Amino acid sequence: MSWTRKILRVNLSDGSCTSEPLNMEWANQYLGQRGLASKYLTEEVDPACDALGAENKMIMATGPLTGTMASTGGRYSVICKSPLTGAIACSNSGGFFGAELKFAGWDMIIFEGQSAKPVYLYIQNDKAELRSAEHLWGKSAWETDDIVRQTHQDPQLRIACIGRTAEHGCLYSAIMNDKHRAAGRSGVGTVMASKNLKAVAVRGTGGIGNVHDSKAFMAATNDGKAVLAENAVTGQGLPAFGTQVLMNVINGVGGLPARNMRDVGFEGAENISAEAMAEPRKSDGKANLTTNGACFSCTIACGRISTVNPEHFSVKDKPQYQGNSGGLEYEAAWALGADTGVDDLDALTYINFLCNEDGMDPITYGCTVAAAMEMFEDGVITTEHTGGIELRFGNAEAFVAITEQFVTGEGFAADLGLGSKRLCEKYGRPELSMTVKGQEFPAYDPRGIQGIGLAYATSNRGACHLRGYTIASEVLGIPVKTEMNDTDGKAELVKAFQDATALVDSAGLCVFTTFAWGMDNIAPQIDAACEGDWSVENCLETGERIWNMERLFNEAAGFTADDDTLPKRLLKEIIKSGPTEGQVNRLGEMLPQYYEARGWTADGKIPQETRQRLSL
Amino acid sequence: MQKSLHIDPGKCTGCLQCEMACSYEHTGTFNPSRSFIKVFTFHHEGRFAPYTCTQCDEAWCVRACPVDAISIDAATGAKVVSDDKCVGCKVCTIACPFGTINYSQSTGKVVKCDLCGGDPQCAAACPTDAITYIDADWTGYDRMLASASKSLPSAEVTA
Numbered sequence: 001m002s003w004t005r006k007i008l009r010v011n012l013s014d015g016s017c018t019s020e021p022l023n024m025e026w027a028n029q030y031l032g033q034r035g036l037a038s039k040y041l042t043e044e045v046d047p048a049c050d051a052l053g054a055e056n057k058m059i060m061a062t063g064p065l066t067g068t069m070a071s072t073g074g075r076y077s078v079i080c081k082s083p084l085t086g087a088i089a090c091s092n093s094g095g096f097f098g099a100e101l102k103f104a105g106w107d108m109i110i111f112e113g114q115s116a117k118p119v120y121l122y123i124q125n126d127k128a129e130l131r132s133a134e135h136l137w138g139k140s141a142w143e144t145d146d147i148v149r150q151t152h153q154d155p156q157l158r159i160a161c162i163g164r165t166a167e168h169g170c171l172y173s174a175i176m177n178d179k180h181r182a183a184g185r186s187g188v189g190t191v192m193a194s195k196n197l198k199a200v201a202v203r204g205t206g207g208i209g210n211v212h213d214s215k216a217f218m219a220a221t222n223d224g225k226a227v228l229a230e231n232a233v234t235g236q237g238l239p240a241f242g243t244q245v246l247m248n249v250i251n252g253v254g255g256l257p258a259r260n261m262r263d264v265g266f267e268g269a270e271n272i273s274a275e276a277m278a279e280p281r282k283s284d285g286k287a288n289l290t291t292n293g294a295c296f297s298c299t300i301a302c303g304r305i306s307t308v309n310p311e312h313f314s315v316k317d318k319p320q321y322q323g324n325s326g327g328l329e330y331e332a333a334w335a336l337g338a339d340t341g342v343d344d345l346d347a348l349t350y351i352n353f354l355c356n357e358d359g360m361d362p363i364t365y366g367c368t369v370a371a372a373m374e375m376f377e378d379g380v381i382t383t384e385h386t387g388g389i390e391l392r393f394g395n396a397e398a399f400v401a402i403t404e405q406f407v408t409g410e411g412f413a414a415d416l417g418l419g420s421k422r423l424c425e426k427y428g429r430p431e432l433s434m435t436v437k438g439q440e441f442p443a444y445d446p447r448g449i450q451g452i453g454l455a456y457a458t459s460n461r462g463a464c465h466l467r468g469y470t471i472a473s474e475v476l477g478i479p480v481k482t483e484m485n486d487t488d489g490k491a492e493l494v495k496a497f498q499d500a501t502a503l504v505d506s507a508g509l510c511v512f513t514t515f516a517w518g519m520d521n522i523a524p525q526i527d528a529a530c531e532g533d534w535s536v537e538n539c540l541e542t543g544e545r546i547w548n549m550e551r552l553f554n555e556a557a558g559f560t561a562d563d564d565t566l567p568k569r570l571l572k573e574i575i576k577s578g579p580t581e582g583q584v585n586r587l588g589e590m591l592p593q594y595y596e597a598r599g600w601t602a603d604g605k606i607p608q609e610t611r612q613r614l615s616l
Numbered sequence: 617m618q619k620s621l622h623i624d625p626g627k628c629t630g631c632l633q634c635e636m637a638c639s640y641e642h643t644g645t646f647n648p649s650r651s652f653i654k655v656f657t658f659h660h661e662g663r664f665a666p667y668t669c670t671q672c673d674e675a676w677c678v679r680a681c682p683v684d685a686i687s688i689d690a691a692t693g694a695k696v697v698s699d700d701k702c703v704g705c706k707v708c709t710i711a712c713p714f715g716t717i718n719y720s721q722s723t724g725k726v727v728k729c730d731l732c733g734g735d736p737q738c739a740a741a742c743p744t745d746a747i748t749y750i751d752a753d754w755t756g757y758d759r760m761l762a763s764a765s766k767s768l769p770s771a772e773v774t775a
Contacts, residue, residue, distance in 0.1 A: 069640065103647060103649065207646055239629075294630050297636065298629075298631050299631060301631060303629075324660055324661060
């Protein structure tokens, strides 16, 4: 079975922690993690509710393969209504927390209500209790991790917590686990803060011993690991260079946006690339990159473990930032770097450390700073707003200074914490927010690459690369190459990626496996681990069911086809130079085809027959 | 030929596949808390280190055991705990200078690496060859080779 078949329900209003059986009928329809927790959210929460009110719930959910030897089987997701977008949020994280939750005997934790005072949840196998966190409030996520670990004198404790930005009301705060892994996007940490919940600390010693067919499971997972090891991307590229392998590649094909997406192509890309991270520094002979690190059970190990040059202005008198920690991944390097025009690798690594230490999504943070920079250059935001900081594109010192203020909630922090949509509206320049459904773009320009534009526009959590990573096909040729500037066939491509990803996220696996794995590698692992029919066909249908369910949540929250769009800049302002010169995104050609491929109406509604087909 | 586990921390990524393989082999569960091999993460230093029993020839644990519960596997050289004999007194855990024999609350016995009868599953599961099972006389070979290559006048060494 591989589900523990147990849910921990924590009512923060009355302080109770209760165990209840997992709804196995839903598990058979929605598998786990993203899909199953979204089903619970849909059934228990009014989509129109205030995301930061007591009626919103926050679910930490594992998948059936979380905590097993399946490669990358260590993931968990946080599901709730997002305060940034108002849409359904599902933020996925690696590290070791998810597996530990499973070893303690829980498939998921449902947090409901709001605590009157700060608390943290302490779980030791089947025992769970809320404890006072008044001494933790005001502490960073790193400090919180250290203090809770000391309190319980347990070096094996796994901790997920929020930093100070969530306490200050930043709308895109993350939940950090294992210090530098994040359920990063859509403000799930802000929801956690709204419940006065500072941390979840878990220790599980029960393990997982109920895999449905363990012999078949070991065979299927060993086959899967061999495929990952032999694949050039998952076996060589990602371990050696991490996701940062993309920086020069995407820049080279004319797909790297820069300076709040005003430009495409960044002249400083090489300075902040994987290659630059591996280059020994002149000062101490060490490279930015120390080594690669893995999340639980992962045989790819794409994670970056990095240091900042101790001589760099950002950390010179700060020994606590001179050691190793989670380094730059591609999306963060782009948002903090190319999108702000900053090509100072050490400054970006330091800012990324601060994002981890105090829990903010580096994509949304970088893009929001980028929007503020464009308004500063246009004279809409001035040094009076920023407290004297010259917030211009490319100014690394200014970016470091404003980030140090941001994490403590000082200065311009309250405005930057709004995210770019609300910030640009506040200053009268709404067209400068590079968002879909209120969430900022990741690192691929949809003018140069058509399909990813459609994926952004239709993503259920707002602009996101992890809801349908068509870059694999359009740039890297995985599983087959499609032309970047073609719109033909992109509707079907986007649908296929979206559905498959929903299933992978619901299994407890990492989507990076899909650089090498097809559903014919994934389904046998799920099928061996779980009871029921988990054939390739059923897995794909489950993914499609999950996608449609999320869409229905958003529809009830007030979203319509009008929200399936891109900012005007990406639809109207042509790329000025480079390999993709002259292009815009042709969303209008793709969107009707996408609705048709999905079996939706011309205005993006899900008709009865499609709901019936998917048992919704 | 006697073989021994060879651990190269520089290759370890901290994925814990070895811990799961060990617990699966010995308990039938995926359960790092019951693994006989342990991966340590040194966050500040950016390093990982798998650690387990090195199977001492003159083993402190064997000498300390008052009931002769720890015997030597003739085929592998592993020091193996007999659950039938072990009384859970923990004297061996005090004697071992490396901390690699430990008491288990769930069984009331001490537990340690037994080399899986000659097919150590940690080594089989390790995706980066940070843990290998090799000729016991040559555990220093790779390091010697790397060191020797540095002493050559030319850097272009492919051996």
